[in-house]
Amino acid sequence: MKLRRFISTAVIVVMAAAVQTTMFARIRPFDAAPALVLLVVIAFARHLPAEAALLLGFGAGLIQDLLSESALGLWALVFTTAAYFVLRFRDRIEDDFSLIGPFVFGVTVGSLALFSVLGTIFGEKTLADVGLIKKILLPSLYNMVLAAMILPFATWVLGAARRRSSPFEL
Amino acid sequence: MWRPSNIDRPTGVFIGLLVLSLALVTMDLRASGSGLGSTMRDGAQSVFTPLEHVVASATRPVADFFESLSDLFSLSSDNQRLRQQVAELERQLQETASLQVRVSELEALLGVDPPEGLDSISAQVLAVGVSEFDQVRVIDKGALDGVGLDMPVIDEGGLIGRVVAVTDSVARVRLITDPTIHIAVRIERTGETGVLTGRGSGPMVLELFNTDAAVVVGDLLVTADGRFPAGIAVARVREAARSEVGFSLRTTADPVAGLTRIDYVKVLVFTRDEATIGGLEDPSRLPATVPPGGTPSEGDGDQAPSTTTTTTLAGSAP
Numbered sequence: 069m070k071l072r073r074f075i076s077t078a079v080i081v082v083m084a085a086a087v088q089t090t091m092f093a094r095i096r097p098f099d100a101a102p103a104l105v106l107l108v109v110i111a112f113a114r115h116l117p118a119e120a121a122l123l124l125g126f127g128a129g130l131i132q133d134l135l136s137e138s139a140l141g142l143w144a145l146v147f148t149t150a151a152y153f154v155l156r157f158r159d160r161i162e163d164d165f166s167l168i169g170p171f172v173f174g175v176t177v178g179s180l181a182l183f184s185v186l187g188t189i190f191g192e193k194t195l196a197d198v199g200l201i202k203k204i205l206l207p208s209l210y211n212m213v214l215a216a217m218i219l220p221f222a223t224w225v226l227g228a229a230r231r232r233s234s235p236f237e238l
Numbered sequence: 239m240w241r242p243s244n245i246d247r248p249t250g251v252f253i254g255l256l257v258l259s260l261a262l263v264t265m266d267l268r269a270s271g272s273g274l275g276s277t278m279r280d281g282a283q284s285v286f287t288p289l290e291h292v293v294a295s296a297t298r299p300v301a302d303f304f305e306s307l308s309d310l311f312s313l314s315s316d317n318q319r320l321r322q323q324v325a326e327l328e329r330q331l332q333e334t335a336s337l338q339v340r341v342s343e344l345e346a347l348l349g350v351d352p353p354e355g356l357d358s359i360s361a362q363v364l365a366v367g368v369s370e371f372d373q374v375r376v377i378d379k380g381a382l383d384g385v386g387l388d389m390p391v392i393d394e395g396g397l398i399g400r401v402v403a404v405t406d407s408v409a410r411v412r413l414i415t416d417p418t419i420h421i422a423v424r425i426e427r428t429g430e431t432g433v434l435t436g437r438g439s440g441p442m443v444l445e446l447f448n449t450d451a452a453v454v455v456g457d458l459l460v461t462a463d464g465r466f467p468a469g470i471a472v473a474r475v476r477e478a479a480r481s482e483v484g485f486s487l488r489t490t491a492d493p494v495a496g497l498t499r500i501d502y503v504k505v506l507v508f509t510r511d512e513a514t515i516g517g518l519e520d521p522s523r524l525p526a527t528v529p530p531g532g533t534p535s536e537g538d539g540d541q542a543p544s545t546t547t548t549t550t551l552a553g554s555a556p
Contacts, residue, residue: 089365118248134282141262193417197438
């Protein structure tokens with residue numbers, strides 16, 4: 069069962085990256101697209117065991133690094149941090165379901181802002197981007213909307229809804 | 239009531255992964271575009287490309303639907319604009335034809351060979367960057383088709399970017415709006431030179447060395463000699479330049495290429511070495527420049543039906 073979950077999670081992360089680079093190259097309301105891979109990390113980190121969630125963040129970030137022009141490891145660092153953040157707060161979110169939307173928005177904003185800062189530190193000149201605020205806020209907004217689909221999907225894939233009794237049990 | 243999760247082991251793993259990430263970043267930056275990171279990127283791109291093809295085909299109906307929705311609103315105004323454009327282009331074509339005859343006559347008189355066009359490779363944009371911060375496009379032509387590093391990429395409007403990574407079947411193009419790219423340009427009208435720098439999105443920054451130069455809104459900026467072949471349209475001045483305390487005149491300019499919606503592009507078979515050698519030893523290899531007025535220059539009729547064609551550099555969009 070663990071292997072099946074691992075494989076399905078890995079496949080979904082890779083598919084998310086493929087959809088991000090192809091379909092969302094054409095569907096770009098207000099010239100922005102959601103950060104789909106990050107959303108998948110958030111959705112799966114809600115249910116996975118802690119170490120697995122962190123490794124998922126790192127692995128998904130590494131895939132994004134390999135497909136982008138930024139320094140290798142930069143997105144891995146950001147996504148691992150996002151996964152850790154989800155781990156620390158997921159109990160609270162489960163208690164109050166209305167917080168999920170704003171939580172996804174907040175984690176996306178935080179992650180993209182962290183990438184902007186790290187990118188600038190490591191020579192990507194990310195903060196020099198005049199459209200920086202838009203590039204952070206719009207994907208976060210889209211992620212919040214898409215969370216209504218992706219989060220239940222992750223729950224369904226992991227079969228977590230009916231089984232989970234503690235955050236570290238799966 | 240919120241209670242923190244078991245933080246001991248997960249936090250340890252988290253810190254370990256952060257350190258690993260930082261080690262990777264350091265390693266990749268030290269390799270500066272080569273080494274293990276570059277090899278892994280090329281490998282990942284090669285593996286990923288077939289999947290991107292499949293996903294692009296599978297999601298085409300969805301993307302088409304959303305695109306047609308957005309197109310619906312702009313269809314009428316686009317139609318009118320295109321009619322005007324066709325009329326204008328027909329007029330320019332007639333002018334160009336007569337100019338071409340005149341130029342040929344004058345060249346024959348002077349005994350000068352016309353400058354040759356550059357070979358180009360037609361390609362389709364396969365994918366975009368995986369995040370909003372990636373100013374890259376992946377095109378469906380690679381080393382096997384003749385695409386090489388540093389080659390300029392254009393569309394019908396003008397310069398899009400340059401090739402920064404190539405695998406056998408695909409290539410990655412960094413857009414001119416990337417903040418790390420600087421382009422040597424000259425104002426077509428006056429010949430004044432300067433540097434154009436991307437800002438991630440929106441208009442680019444133009445710095446001119448001559449602070450007394452007159453810069454008018456709508457001035458076309460074309461590439462000067464350097465990394466790119468001279469004469470490719472790059473941007474149009476957005477606002478009149480203002481002098482700053484210092485040594486340069488600064489303003490902004492909008493790229494003339496359609497950077498947000500790129501479907502088909504052309505890779506110019508040109509490298510900087512070729513330009514240097516060509517400039518010193520063989521002037522006939524230098525690219526044609528765009529004639530004043532932004533009209534397409536001669537040579538468009540020579541295009542062969544094959545993938546690799548000889549193209550005169552893109553002129554400005556009317």
